[in-house]
Amino acid sequence: MKTEAMIDRFTENDLAVVLAESIGKEFLIDKNQLPEGAERGDYLVLELDDDVVVSIELDQDKTRERKSAVQSKLAKLRAASTGSRFRKKEIE
Template sequence: MKTEAMIDRFTETGQAVLLAETIGREFLIEKNELPEGAERGDYLALELEGDVVLSIELDQEKTIERKSAVQSKLAKLRERSSGSRFKKR
């Protein structure tokens, strides 16, 4: 089965925590098993067999798309924020 996952964080023991939202699963993968250059927030294409991750590929297109969407939302929030309603003395 194929699914996508995001690198949520890295543990102190050198593992990556992958969140596969579409199937509601979390996977712990050794950091050295990730594609070269993969970092927190990147999206991956996973090939699964049951609970076993058979292959991992970096999904650069999805990563760029999601990071762009986040930047766009942050920019909109900054535009709306005109500062504090309270006056300084």
């Protein structure tokens, strides 16, 4: 079975925490088993056999699409920002 997943974060032990939301599972995958250049926030296609990851592919199209959507939302938020309502106070 193939499923879409995202690299959520990396642990201190060089493990990637990979979330497969569509099936409600989290996988810990050795960083060396990831496709070359994979980083936090990238989307993957995992092939599973009884909840065991047997292959991993980088989904570059989905990654690009999601990163573009996030950048677009950030740009809209920045454009709509009126600044902070708090004033900076100088510390003497």
